[in-house]
Amino acid sequence: MTKKKFTDLVLESEKTLYRVSMSMLKNESDCEDAVQTAILTAYEKLFDLKREEFFKTWLVRILINVCNKQLRFRSRHSEMTDDIGETSLGSEQIEVRQALDKLPPKIKQTVILYYIEQFSVKEIKQILKIPEGTVKSRLSKGRELLRLELS
Amino acid sequence: MKQNKLMIAYGEPTDGFHHSVMNALYHLDDKRNVKYAKRRKCIRIAVAFAAVAAIGTTSVAAAATNCFGLFSQTVGKYGVEVTVDNNSTSSESYAERAKGVKIVAEYAPKGYEASGSYFSKSYRYDGEYYSDKWYYSMDVYEAKGYKQTEVNVIDTKETEFNGNKTIITTHKYSENSDKIYYCATEFFEDMGCVLQFRFASDAEGDSYSAPDYDEVIKIIEGTHLERTGDISYNSETGYTAKGAIAGYDTLEILSDSIDNKDYITVKPGEKTTVTVADKDGKEKTISVRIKFFKELEDKDNLSRDDFHNAGSSINLSDKYFDKDGKLIKTYTNTITDEAGDGIDSLGKTHEKTYNRHFYTADVEITANETIEDLNNILYLGAFGFKNGRLYMMDENDGEVNMIYSTAYYNSVKTEKDKPVTITVGLICDNDSVENARISLLTVNDKTKNSEVDLFELN
Structure with a gap:
């Protein structure tokens, strides 16, 4: 290269x-x-x-x-x-960021890589060196927790 | 999940961040210049080494040209960095399993038995994992990029075995402990590999004896590497307990559920309703209770034969039973009072004695339909639960662990209105039974939803 x-x-x-x-x-x-x-x-x-x-x-x-x-x-x-550097963010951004910050660290990392950075499950498995099942269970848990937090 | 909402959470990169990226890109080649300067220094060192060691010129010339050899450098007070490529500016430890190479050990101390694979071997006295005798292991890695920081080092020696440069380090576990262990790194330049040895003992108190240094030398001398077929190393990550739902990191799911308070506590004698999903994702309902829970008394003579409903198919860990099959009632562990970083400090420790108690429990499961292979759908475990966290070993309360289950080796199936029982055995140290929980975890493989129930036992 x-x-x-x-x-x-x-x-x-x-x-x-x-x-x-x-x-x-x-x-x-x-x-x-x-x-x-x-x-x-x-x-x-x-x-x-x-x-x-x-x-x-x-x-x-x-x-x-x-x-x-x-x-x-x-x-x-x-x-x-x-x-946190939130002073320049809108209220919605702050709300979402705070919701993300409340997630357990490993779940947060997986959610960010999947939903924000749009890596696939397979790519996340390679980045974080965890089994595919673990990626999926973290995403599922993350969805539930964010849904509760943001609703 | 509204993706757009998430994507705005952190905003756009700031000017400062962009500047840092551009700065790094602008200076990419500066690193290369630094490396070139180091290379010249390496040549001088390699030539000096040749003069002292009087090795054949070919390998030295190659080392001088490529700056490739085995190097050690102190880090802090107790750290030693061992590298093969002295040009490496990576700050991370790095070791990649070697391919196509096997370890050939021609010498082992009397009574020691080997286990492991071509590229990773361990030797234990009588083949016993929990012996008080010292043990040793060997692992072979690719030389390219190899870099390890050894910690807790109190002595370093550079020597040679069979023409291979070797670095032997002596380590101490803590400031106030006399326990030591040895590591050795041998560089097989012709094979492009590094062989890493470790000699240690897990014994505590009066049972401890340091690895025999004369034997250490004989073992290193008697070990070499050979080329073999393309055997590649493949590691599974994550923790999966015996009998667990395959493919899931069950301890992680349990811990996450505890952290998020997403679990149900079941009092002694109570029944709980649990949803399980079969392999097609179809949800079914079962009810679960702890029907029977008892400490096995007469611990003086407790042995494998005493286990309630255990049967001959149960395989109990040697960790808990001596050669005669009797329960080991007390054991000692080293507790860290003050952690050292292994580089600038060793830390402080003390020894603590634990008393083992053995308990057995019957877990009764009832369903109104047939559910096959229940042991592959749900996970039963035992943990300590204190201050909102799960543990298997706590320095104050000792260990809580499930050491057998009839579900490990027998398929569990429910039928309509016909309860099925899984018998389990737990080790709880000292008074830890108050903290002990039998955990029940189910995961729906389709939806990835999980349920956690914790059964109090006392």
């Missing part, structure tokens, strides 16, 4: 990278750090990517790993830097 192709694919994935990192880190500054690390890591590990059509799935997986590492570092150092 050429550098130009890599750049194009990253830019195409920018919105996804933003939403996934914000859903996990909830802090603009941490998201900016995480996405830089993820992009540089992905470029170094390009030889790991077997097929170009899996680029987005693969890049999201790297980003989730980077975000998880940042969350572990954050909890170890007791940094409470959650910055």
Whole structure:
């Protein structure tokens, strides 16, 4: 893959990278750090990517790993830097985001990847490295909980 | 689910985020420049190594050119990073199972039996999983990209076995414990593989003895790798308990239900109605109650033969019974008082003794129709339940665990108005029976809806 192709694919994935990192880190500054690390890591590990059509799935997986590492570092150092950044959002956006934030973390992650980022069940299985049955049960539970929360 | 509503939850990327993306893309090649500088440094190190070790020039020249070898670097006070490619700038540990390679172990200490596969072996004394004797394991990985951070390291030694560079690390479990274990990483450059050894003991208190270092050396010396057919490694993720609904992470579903308060508590003696779904997704109703629950007394002589309705088909874990089949009544566990990160700190621990109690229960299921293979539709388990969470092992209360069920090995079928009974056995330590619950989980494979019932026992 050429550098130009890599750049194009990253830019195409920018919105996804933003939403996934914000859903996990909830802090603009941490998201900016995480996405830089993820992009540089992905470029170094390009030889790991077997097929170009899996680029987005693969890049999201790297980003989730980077975000998880940042969350572990954050909890170890007791940094409470959650910055929901809701001031610029409308009331409906805030309501939806708060409903999502109330979901158990693993269910929230799966719901976001499926309903917002529109990854398939199979792709989510590869990103999160969980069985297909688990993806489906998390989505089902997520639907129920969001329905209760947003109704 | 209104997708549009969800998609707006986080808005568009901010200017700051976009700038970070562009910044990273702009500096992609800067990383490559950094790597080039490191490569030159590597050549100097590899040549120095050759001068000391007096190895044949071919492999050293290859190492110098590719900067490929086995390297260790301290991290913090107790961490050691072991890598094969010194150019790697990845911050993550990485190890990929090797393909087409098998482990050949020509030496094992007397009495030790092997189990495992071509690429992953473990050796235990008398083949016993829960022996007090130390045990060891070997796993082979691809050398390319290999990177592991060893933690709790108190000593590192670089040496060679059969011409292969090897790093042996000595580890301590905690600051105030004398228990140690060893790890070794051997680099098979010609095979492009790394063989990882671990030598440890799970014994506690007076039963503990450290792995014999002389034997450790003999084991590493007596092990090599061979090429074989294309045997690839495939791992299943997630936790699935014995007798569980196949394909589901039952512990995760149970935990999620507890977190979301989406479960029903059933008092002792009460009956509950549960919806199960057959493989076609057709929902059926059963009623369930704990008909019988008792602690088996006379624990001094309790053995496998004492289990209520157990029958000969039950396979009970060696963890709980000694060689004569008698229940192991007390055991010791190490409790962490202060966690160390293994890099800059070791942590502090103390030992705690637990007393085992054994209970047996009959779970009675009634339906007004025939339901086949009930044990594949519902999951019965036992857990502790305290402060709103499930546990199998709690450092204060000990263990709560279902150690057998007649549903593990026999197909369970209901018929109209003809109750069927599943007999289960539980281990509860100390006073943990108050926290113990028999959990009943059903999942509709079509709708993915799940139901959780927790039966109180005392």
